[in-house]
Amino acid sequence: MSWIDPEFPRVATLTDRVGRVLGLNPGMMTGPGTNTYLVGRRDPILIDTGAGVEEYPALLESYLAGRGWTQPSRVILTHRHKDHLGGVEQLRARFPGLAVAKMIHRDTDLPLPIDDLREGHTVYGDGVTLIPVHTPGHASDHLCYFLVEEQALFTGDVVLGGSTTVIPSGDGDLADYMASLRGLLSLDVRRIYPAHGPVIEDGQAKLREYIQHRLMRERQILEALADGVETIPEIVARIYADVSAKLHPVAAQSVESHLKKLAKEDRVRETVARDAPSRWTLVGRTCS
Numbered sequence: 001m002s003w004i005d006p007e008f009p010r011v012a013t014l015t016d017r018v019g020r021v022l023g024l025n026p027g028m029m030t031g032p033g034t035n036t037y038l039v040g041r042r043d044p045i046l047i048d049t050g051a052g053v054e055e056y057p058a059l060l061e062s063y064l065a066g067r068g069w070t071q072p073s074r075v076i077l078t079h080r081h082k083d084h085l086g087g088v089e090q091l092r093a094r095f096p097g098l099a100v101a102k103m104i105h106r107d108t109d110l111p112l113p114i115d116d117l118r119e120g121h122t123v124y125g126d127g128v129t130l131i132p133v134h135t136p137g138h139a140s141d142h143l144c145y146f147l148v149e150e151q152a153l154f155t156g157d158v159v160l161g162g163s164t165t166v167i168p169s170g171d172g173d174l175a176d177y178m179a180s181l182r183g184l185l186s187l188d189v190r191r192i193y194p195a196h197g198p199v200i201e202d203g204q205a206k207l208r209e210y211i212q213h214r215l216m217r218e219r220q221i222l223e224a225l226a227d228g229v230e231t232i233p234e235i236v237a238r239i240y241a242d243v244s245a246k247l248h249p250v251a252a253q254s255v256e257s258h259l260k261k262l263a264k265e266d267r268v269r270e271t272v273a274r275d276a277p278s279r280w281t282l283v284g285r286t287c288s
Ligand SMILES: [Zn+2]
Pocket: 079, 081, 138, 139, 157
């Protein structure tokens, strides 16, 4: 199955507590599109709003009507990226007064009003208890939501179905990301509801796989540096040879995040060059 699966269902009732409506924004970064989830046995809470695609509100409404509902009780967001909160304005236009909350953290231009939601502030719906978990790394303001009744986790972009997560070079932080993954392991998660791609049934195994994947990339980067491959484009060409070249600019951001983490740990050093990519070297080796 390809990451951008055209057959991915537009709506789905996954359990009696969780429904899913697709954001209709397929793409290289979003796979089949952003999943928005309706959580609760009645008066459902909506997790994320998609990117603001014109056809989305009608799809959401028809799904709601099919369940005998008229509107979400409130919206909670996983993080500030456009494909998660881009639908806030159109939903407000459709459902006036709809309350929206996220963790407000280093935000500049949010579609206000947005309430601040933090770890420790449990969200209650009909037959559902959602515990926000601060999980920085992909984005500094990222919250996952643990659904107590199902031991399930809404992972936003921290864990995806069918792809690995990008650690953006600006607001992303790989050390934070690894710590977030390790923290989630302690929750004893069964099922994962990712923001992109299908449901993941063995949550614990997927979290461990993600940690292993990052450790593997780190090893590959250290090996590349040991072999004298010193710039990000060269490192990407070497270790992402099996990944489509279209994704290499994104891979470059992840490699940069790895290198920044290693630099913080004093294991590599950056030599900035004018009009050329920085050269990265292992600490203890001299530049040749
Ligand atoms: Zn994101």
